[in-house]
Amino acid sequence: MAQNITVLGAGKSGLAAAELASQQGNRVFVSESRTEQQCADIKVRLDQLGVESEFGGHTNRALQASTLILSPGIPPTHPIRVEARNRNIEVIGELEYASRFISNKIIAVTGTNGKTTTTALTGYILNNAGTSAVTCGNIGTPLSSLISTLSPDTVVVAEVSSYQLDSIADFHPFISIILNITPDHIGYHGSFQDYVKCKWKIFSRQGGSDIVVLNADDEHTASAASAVRCTTAFFSTQREVKGAFVRGDEVVFRSSSNKEEVLMPTHRLGLPGLHNTYNSMASALASRAFEVSNEAIRESLESFSGVEHRLERVRIYNHITYINDSKATNVNAAWFALASFDRPIVWIAGGRADDNDYSLLDELVATNVKAIVCIGEQADVVFNHWCTTRRCVKAHTLTEAVQAATELAEQHDIVLLSPACKSFDMFSNYEERGRMFKQAVQDLK
Template identity: 40%
Template sequence: MILSPMELKGKKVLVVGFANTGKAVTRFLLNQGAMVTVTDQRQPEESSEDITSLKKKGISFVFGDHPQEIFTGSDLIVLSPGVNPNLTSISQARKQGIPIISEIELASWFINTPIIGITGTNGKTTTTTLLSEILRASGFSVFTGGNIGNPMINFINDNVKADFLVIEVSSFQLEATEKFSPHIAILLNLTEDHLDRYPDFAAYCAAKYRIFRNQTQNDFAILNYDDKFCRAIIPSLSAQVLPFSRKAILTEGVFTDGKLLYFQKKEGLTHSYLLSKVKLFGPHNQENILAAVGAAELCGCIPERTQEVLENFLGLHHRIEFVQEINGISFYNDSKATNIDALFKSLHSFSGNIILIAGGREKGGDYSVLKEEIKKRVKLLIAIGETQEKFFNLFSRITPIVFAPDLEEAVKIAMQNGKKGDTVLLSPGCASFDMFKNYEDRGEKFIQAVRQLRPSHKNHKEHFSSLRRQNEPASH
C-alpha cells in the first residue's frame, strides 16, 4: 500500500535511534508534516547542528532513556536497525497495538520503483555493490542503499529517479517489516550470527525469510541452492524461484563448472560468462557473483557489459583485501569477517601457510566448526580481544597460538614469525566493539600497522619459541 503524505501529516511518530538511519527518517517525517519525537539511549555530542536545527523545526528529543509514555503515546514507531525490538518500552507499545516498523518498511510505502533486496549472513555488501555496477554498465540508473550505509528512505528524501533500487537488507531491518516486498529478493546464505540478539538460529533464519513474505508470482526469489537453510524455504515461496549453485548443474538457475558461469532458463535461454579473468577470489565470492549475475539477467542486462564488470570488479575495502607484501609475506585485511562462517570462508580462500589474526567480541555460535580448517591451513593463530581464552581452549591442541594485547603487536608478531610464501590474514570471526569503534576502524588500524612494518631478517623459528613462553596462559 502506498501512503499519501496526508496519512502521516499530524500523526505522532516516534523515531527510535538517532544515528544515520534515524536522522534520515526524521528528515523524511518532517517533510511529511508528522509530529516527530526522537529518542536515543546515547547522549548526543555537546553541540550538534542536526539537533539544534531540528529543534527549531519542532522536533522533540529525549536522550539517555526510553520513557514508556513517549512509546505508548505514539501513533507510529520507527526503529533504527541497531535497536532491540524487545526492549520493555517497545514491547508495551506493541501490546497496545501501536504499529512498530523499520525504516525500509516506511520507505517502501512511498516507492513504486522496482526494489532488489539482498540479504544473507555474509556477502551482502559485495553482492549489492557488484550488482549495482553491472546494472549501471548496461545503462540502468540505480539507487544503492540500505544496510550498506545509505538509508533507503533517502531515495525519497533526495528525490532520486532510478530504474532500480538495489538494497542491502539486514535481519534487524527485516524484523519490523509488514508490507516490504522486493521485486527480486536474494538470499545468499544462512549461518549462525547475531545469536547475542536472537534466542536461537531458527529465529535468526525466520527474520531473514521475511524478505520473501509479501512476494507474488510476478516476483523473483534468488537463493543459494547449496545452502540447506536457504533451500528449505523454497516450497513455501509464492515468487518464481531462481536458484544458484557452485556445486550442482541446474536445469534452471545460475551455476558454474569452475571455468564458465551459466544462466539457464527452462525455456532454453542460456548465457555463459568466463570466470578465468574474474578478480574476486574464494568460494564465497563465487556465490556472490552467481547471485548478482542471476539478478542482472532478470533485469535485462547486456551479457557483454556484465562480463566486463566481472573482470574489473576488485572487491571491497576490508573484505579479503590485499594490503602489502613484505619479505615475500602477503598481508590481507578481512576485518569484515565478523562471524564464524565469514572466517571459515576466508580461511578456505587460501591453500595454507596462514598466520591468522582472529578474535574480538562474541556474537554467539559454535567456533569448534573451524577446527578442521584451522588445523589444515593455519600455521600460527594470534588471538586478540575478549575471545583469547576461548580460542586457546579450542585451538591450542591443533595449531600454535599466541596472545597479542592489540592489533599493532599482533602484526609485529606475525611479521617476526612469517617467512616467504606465508599469508598473514586478519579475519577476526568476531565483532569489533571490544577494542574498536567498528570493523572499519579495526581494518584501518591493521592496514596502518602493516604499512609501518620494515623488512626483517630474524630467524622466525627462534622468535616463535620465545613468543610461546611469553604469551601462553599460566594454566588451563
C-alpha cells in the first residue's frame, strides 16, 4: 500500500532513499535546506522521478507523511524531526529504510575511527575468497542505491556512523563490529555517554546465532559485551582473548573452545600502524564467520593497500614522503597517524574542532613531530598549544600549508596531513580536503 514519505535532506543518501521509496510506489516528498540553485542536478533528477520537492528550507509540508526518512547528520533537535515525533510520525534513517527491503546477511562496522578501512578490507577479503560482497553506507554508496541490483547471496558490508545508528529501529546485522569509541560528534549527541549508547545500538536487534565483534582494549567498546545477547568475539593487541589477538609478533585466532591457530606475523600485514592491526583482526574475525580460510584471509591482509584519504602515500618528492590522512577528523585518528611512522614528521593540522583535547597528543608530538603547520579555524589553538615546544607556523590555505611543510622538511622526513579536525571550515568534506592536498603535493616543482 502506497505511503506518504518525506525525505529530509537531498544529499547522496537522501536522493537514494527518495529513488527507492518512489520505486516502491510511494508518494515521496523531498525537503532540502539548500537552495534550488545549489541543487540544480538533484532537482532535475527528482523531477524525472516525479518526486515533489522544496528547497531553501523546511516547511510544514514535510510533515504531511507517515514516515520521515532522515539524511545523516540531521540532529534530534531539528524542528521538523521534533515535530514529527510529536505527531507520531515514524522517523528513521536511510540505512534503516533500505535494510527493510533485503534479506541479505549484513556485516555492520562502526567505531569512532577505522570504519572505512575495516569495511573496505572486509569486503576485499570476502570477494577475494569467492564470497560475493558489496560495501556501502557511510563509506560512500547508500544501501538504498543497491537494492535493485543485490543478489540474495551477496554479503552487505556496511560502514555505519553514529548519525545512522541514531535513526535505526529494526536494522539487524548478522555481524556487528565496534572498533573503538572515543569522544566525537558531541555537539550532535549531547554528551559522550549518549554517543556511546548510540554506538551500542548497532547490536540492539541481534540475538541467536548472530555475532558481535568488540575491541577488548577499548574500555567503552569492551564493556558493551555486558549488553550483548548473542555470540561475542574480541580482538586485542594487549591480552589473549577468545577471538583474535597478538602474541609476540603473531596474530592468533582462539575459538570459544580455546583452540588456537596462528594466522600470520604482524609485520606481514599490508597496512602499517597499530590501529590497522586492530582493523585487520576485526575484518579477519568477520570473514571467518563466512568460512573463509586462514590462507585466503592471510593473502588478502598482505595485499590490501588501504583506502583513499587514510594514511595514503601521495608522492615522494626530493626524498620527502607526503601522506594524505585527511580522514583523521578527530584527535584519536590523528594519534594513530602520528604513531605510524619511525621518521620525523612535519605535521599539517587544524580545521573545525569538536571539543578537541590536544593534550592527548603531547607525548607523540614530543617524540615524533619536528614541526607543525597550522590551518583552519583551529590554527591559533594548535599554534598556541605547541609553539613553545615545536616549530609552528600558520598557513591560510592548504596549498600554502604544503609549501610551508616542504620548506620545513628535510630528506627522508614525512609530511603528514592528519588534521585532527573536521573539514567544514574550509572544505565541503574531508574528501575535498584530501584531494586538494594531493593536488598541491603533485604541483610541487
